[in-house]
Amino acid sequence: MLKKLLDGEFSLSETFWKFGILGVIFFRFVSKLFEILLDRQIANRRIVDYFFHYFNPVKPDILAILWTLCYVSTTVFFLYYCIAVMLGTWRSSASFERSNLLKQLTRILMFVLVAVSMISVF
Numbered sequence: 001m002l003k004k005l006l007d008g009e010f011s012l013s014e015t016f017w018k019f020g021i022l023g024v025i026f027f028r029f030v031s032k033l034f035e036i037l038l039d040r041q042i043a044n045r046r047i048v049d050y051f052f053h054y055f056n057p058v059k060p061d062i063l064a065i066l067w068t069l070c071y072v073s074t075t076v077f078f079l080y081y082c083i084a085v086m087l088g089t090w091r092s093s094a095s096f097e098r099s100n101l102l103k104q105l106t107r108i109l110m111f112v113l114v115a116v117s118m119i120s121v122f
Helices: 002-007 012-041 047-054 062-094 100-121
Strands: none
Touching: 002 062, 012 062, 012 100, 047 062, 062 100
């Protein structure tokens, strides 16, 4: 499905609303959920500080490892998904023939949404 999205094979409205707006919000929510769970587990420390200074390899905190893996993997997937949605929207809007204004507006709005979402991760 991501290949079809990257190739721009979906309609512009489906790409914008389903994959763009709803998809980006959903995956950001999942990433934020794992970030909150991880922050609670490592007592609001930075991840790097926790694993270099507070982590005990003899008696490891399994939940901290689990939440770290979940958070990092969902964040990496989220960044890939944002790029796929941006490219998919761009390619899907290229084949949109009804309104040039709507074509450009969806490109701008998707760029702003992806930029704000990616900035909020870091």
